[in-house]
Amino acid sequence: MEDYQRIADTVAADIAAGRLRPGDRLATQRAFARAHGIANSTATRVYRELARRGLTVGEVGRGTYVRAAQHAPGPALAEPADPARRTRVNLELNYPEVPGQAALLARGLTRLLRPDVLSATMAVAPATGTGPARDACAALLARADFRPDPAGLLFAGNGRQAIAGALAALVPPGGRLGVEALTYPLVKSVAARLGVILVPLATDASGLRPDALRAAHRGAPLSAVYVQPTLHNPLGVTMPAERRDELAGTLRALGLWAVEDAVWSFLLGDARSAALPPLAALAPERTLLVDSLSKRLSPGLTVGLVLAPPAHADRVAAALRSGGWTAGAFALNAAAGWLLDGTVTTVVEAKRRDAAARQELLSAHLEGFRVQADPASYFAWWELPGPWRAETFLAAAARHGIAVTPGAAFAVGQEGAHGAAPAPHAVRVALAGAAADELPYALDTLAAIARGTPEDAQPD
Secondary structure, three states: OOHHHHHHHHHHHHHHHOOOOOOOEOOOHHHHHHHHOOOHHHHHHHHHHHHHOOOEEEEOOOEEEEOOOOEOOEOOOOOOOOOOOOOOEEOOOOOOOOOOHHHHHHHHHHHHHOHHHHHHHOOOOOOOOOHHHHHHHHHHHOEOOEOOOHHHEEEEOOHHHHHHHHHHHHOOOOOEEEEEOEOOHHHHHHHHHHOOEEEEEOEEOOEEOHHHHHHHHHHOOOOEEEEOOOOOOOOOOOOOHHHHHHHHHHHHHHOOEEEEEOOOHHHHOHHHHHOOOOHHHHOHHHEEEEEEOOOOOOOOOOOEEEEOOHHHHHHHHHHHHHHOOEOOHHHHHHHHHHHHOOHHHHHHHHHHHHHHHHHHHHHHHOOOOEEEOOOOOOEEEEEOOOOOOHHHHHHHHHOOOEEOEEHHHOEOOOOOOOOOOOOOOEEEEEOOOOOOOOHHHHHHHHHHHHHOOHHHHOOO
16 A cells, blocks of 8 residues: 555544544645645645545645545435424435325336246346337427337436436547536446536526537537436526527537436426427437436436437447446336326326425525526525535534535536536525425525524534
8 A cells, every 4th residue: 555545544434433524624735734744735635536436526725625525325414403493404405205105106006916927027138128118108299399219218227327328329438428517426427437528618697608518519520418408416407498499509500419318307387398499399400319217206216318319229229238228127017007007197286386395484484595596496506605515514414314415416527636617605405305394394494504603503
């Protein structure tokens, strides 16, 4: 083991023991080197190693800080300050569930439990799925002027695998993928595993800027762009029709592919959706549309969808097979049944009402703060007031048993690297993970923390 690793182990032990707490600022690398009698270059390697382990976060111009602990499925939380409230309130994960949902899904599974039907659903399904699943999912994706060809539909185990398959089909190792400067964190991890270079692209109040896409492609050719035109996660922005048209024209002009993530678009409502055609309708020959049933129904028994131009479906199917990302036959049959018997429609309508009600709570309890959200979505982007940073705010919230996601999780670029933008002093608040009766308490608690200072929030 090298010297820098042994020293990093010592700092890691201090963090684990609580001698260094989330939000604590480490010494400058020069001061750290003097204190430990090591070269500045060794101190740099120590700090890099701590960041690689996920123990610290660097902020340009501000220093290096101890991160809030990260453990699957979310941060490990300290004991809540109020002993009467020991239940963690999860405003980090976002899998909505509405009353009666499980009973509806159970009824739809009854037919699959007959031995003859169950035997058939145990077979291996190809990436192209089954005829009933293709027809049902094509109808699910259809809009007023958009009727997808079922022949272009492919199936993954979930939405994340669908994204991975789409990216693997379009971007070779070492290739460049354009993404919004704040993007879905999973795309960052998928890109790292595929050896794909992420290129952050500027956005504005209408979403991804086509001029930024053109400039990035001129600088060094992109293989594709990943974009969330509807209910962007985490900002909640939905592209207006004019921006969609411009982006579709840019894709054609550049000969560039887009991976269009539509996973949250079901919340938008039929009237708004009808006026906002997907990129897959505007530039079908240049777009892979990705969707899933996990947010509509359940993350545990779901399928992911990739809609490709039929001429390119084999290419995407090969990527899904090679990654082991294809859907199981049982999930495909269950999904087709829930789509055909109206279960999906019923649950989606309930979730739209639930999301709207939770957004009203958010507006009431975080009034006066800089919060950006769509009234139809299950999340919000909260720009924290000074002097709060995301990491210290996370730590303070954790001491009250509340988990939120730091803005840095969505930012593209290595934190603290030369030329990288500072980590955003913001958090994403996910509204679907908390019980309805816990949400007001959690929002009030976060508001009270934000009105104070990091010093006020320190434990006694």
